[in-house]
Amino acid sequence: MELTYLKTFREVAKCGSYTRAAESLGYAQSSITSQIQKLEEAYGAVLLERFGRGMKLTMAGEALLQYANDIYRLHEESKEVVAKQAKGTLSIGTIETLAAFYLPPHLQAYRREYPDVNIVIQPANEPFIIESVKEGELDIGIILDPPFTDPELHSSILREEPLVIIVNPDHKLKGQNEVHAHNLENESLILTEEGCTYRAMLLKVLKGNQVSFSLSYEFGNLEAIKQCVIYGLGVALVPRITVAEEVRKGQLIAIPFVHPECRFYTQLIYAKKKWKSNAFNGFVELLSGGSGFNYRNE
Template identity: 75%
Template sequence: MELTYLQTFREVVKWGSYTRAAEELGYAQSSITTQIQRLEESYGAVLLERYGRKMKLTIAGEALLQYANEIIRLHVESKEIVSKQSKGSLIIGTIETLAAFFLPPFLQAYRRDYPEINVNIQPANEPFIIESVKEGSLDIGLILDPPLTDPELHSIIVRKEELVIVAHPDHRFSALDNVQVQDLMRESLILTEEGCTYRAMLLKSLKDNQVDYQLSYEFGNLEAIKQCVIYGLGIALLPRIVVAEEIRKGQLTAASFIHPDCQFYTQLIYSKKKWLSKSFSDFVDLLSGSNHQNE
């Protein structure tokens, strides 16, 4: 039973709320409270304290969380071995771009070989994905970033992603094959949400080069950005894979964004502590091919 309590404890920590943890786990809130109380009795220490509307870890809770992550990881590993690795789950954290425009054909191929593996896709931004892979709440992260080097992670470069400035076909950029940061002077920009790494790169390059621009809109949704550009409300920096269909149909025009910092790669990351089951290794191989570039 204590393993269940540890899993409940991790959910409360994740959400900072007994109510949200109960919703995620399908328990009554009173059951969550009882499980945490029994866990605290077992360890003889207060693990969580209320700060405003959030539950926060005590020092004792922080210590236990590290062990809880490892215990649950080992439990999952043992279940995979016992069940001959043909069942289970694979939790993947990735950004919207890759979830929508890169992953689907690979998921289809993986499902043919592992029909009983439940693949759970969790959208998030890159910093959150990286930290979640480290702590073990995500098995795999797929990020779009400059090459990542981290002592706790394996990082495999899958492919380079071209970033383009997209505009309405009547825009002056339609006559250009590539665009530099100075060309963006006084343009109306439509940006992705904060936390997006290529947004941060673009804004930094504009600031460093003292390029004036107008911020027209910000969206956390790629389709909204594309539609606004199609309607001539501004230009946007996006990966080419996101707009390939609209370019083909003549709805958008695209020019490569040329800048020394514009070096972005689709990368697969996983913890160096991760036990590599056959089903896990096969998924990594499927995405990365035979030429792994571990960093």
């Protein structure tokens, strides 16, 4: 059986559609259909069934997908071994904040050491990143969370990321040295999208302290959040690293948000069963180097 058929099967399972899988792989849709049919003939089972406008895995398909993922992973590992572990692709899942404000200098340093490694950054929310790392769809995840543990994953803290309430320079909180939950009474909040861990923490803290607030806007884009705060449309909770430039220019004021639950850390995660190439280890060591934390979940 050709490895190509299993790769196509994985892509259809991921996309939930023959059409989108064909677009992703650069095949004609008829080729996708033919490959899946040959795979079903080889296994003597229906692997996919139509569900609404898309395709859904059958029980047989669910079982095969696990093996297909392992086979594809082993194939990629074998290619890298043959290439002396200096080439290949490293897939990294992370949130927008860290992709934009934390990773770039590390990627630059890594490129100098491993110029032939192709790095693919997958921006996503943390539940997606964690699940994708577990499933082997991502090599590495970089998340922003309280200390994270999972029996299937290795995790290590890279550094603490202070969170701040950002306000317009004319806002009434501008003179505060720190912000507590009660200081946000009746404030208009501008929030990140659902799935963001520090958004969930803020809402939990406010509700737990019975603080009244209004939800003005929700954005999946930090730049939009910052611009709305600059224009006085509300206040927002963001990592301090994301607003350094605006604070320097006097466009925003950043005030530490103080609460026992407001301790967030940039953390690196990968599957414990993950095969570790030289290029993989080089990236992990680069990010872990100089960390002031000893916390690890082995």
